[in-house]
Amino acid sequence: MANSARNNGPDAGDIGLALYQVLRSHGSSVPAKATAAAGLTEEEAAPGWAELESLGLIRPGRMPDEVDPIEPDTALLGLLARQREQLRTQQTALSEVLTSAESLMERYRPTVQRESAEIEVELVISDERKRQTLAEFNASITTSTGSMHPGPLPASDILAQSIKADEELVRRGIKVRAIYSQSVDSAPRQRKYLAQLSATGVEVRLAPQIPFDLLIADTHTAFMVANPENPSEAAIVVRGSALIRTYVALFEDCWLRSVPYSAQAAGTFDPDGELTEQHRTTMRLLANGLTDERIARKLGVSLRTVSRLVSEIMRYLQADSRFQAGVLAVTHGLV
16 A cells, blocks of 8 residues: 555655554554554655644654554544634734734824924936926035945036036035045046046045945935936935935945045056055955955954955056956056
């Protein structure tokens, strides 16, 4: 019978029934013996034993490791008793949920509604409305502004307008900070723009990667593109400090990971330039393919310090990636 069952691929129910019949015939038995008596291997019998246990058809025997068969009617009564207990538990849990829901709706929700009234998200589609919104954005700044730009840079006339606007902000005593992708510092027109921007008093930094375009006015308004893949499409304006805090934290993290822009050093590479021993050690570890975590352990510094060192090395070597930085370090004989 067992051989025929294996050939026909029995399901757990057939196997469970075969094991149950053995137990009914032999009484209390160690599962291994009952399995052998049914002509099954332990692997074949496993789903059958699982079914018998789930249905409540077996229980521990008087002797260690033995199991006893249970009458189906008794097993059914036990199953119904467990179900009643589960329903009572669910009813208790449901009552607790309803009590909590009332507390949330009556006590806490009004507070959030008051905060939400101070939050506004606007989708800006037309170019004219974008220009008007940016003008309003600049006029609303009172102390500081930060921006991130992954590139590529827009047309020259737009860059000229941007420099003029930033120059006006600096004249008003506004602290202006801007982060650009390192790839921006790779062509004469782009380097010229960065130099002009820096000359107006804007603090400019370069980073290996920037997630998306972002402008922040103080801590109350953020302006960003709706589709990072196509910056010329619609823009999103978010107002309200409850939401802006997240964007401020993102900007500050990118700022700490970026490298200060130097117009004098832009576009140049001096293999005999100033590099600390820490930079050179980091370059050697980069060239060997180590991760930031392993480099941090080797140098005994934090991950943030390693990120800064790697960014400075990439800026120094004019590399677009960690891999390229390692290759250039070897090429120039720096490691």
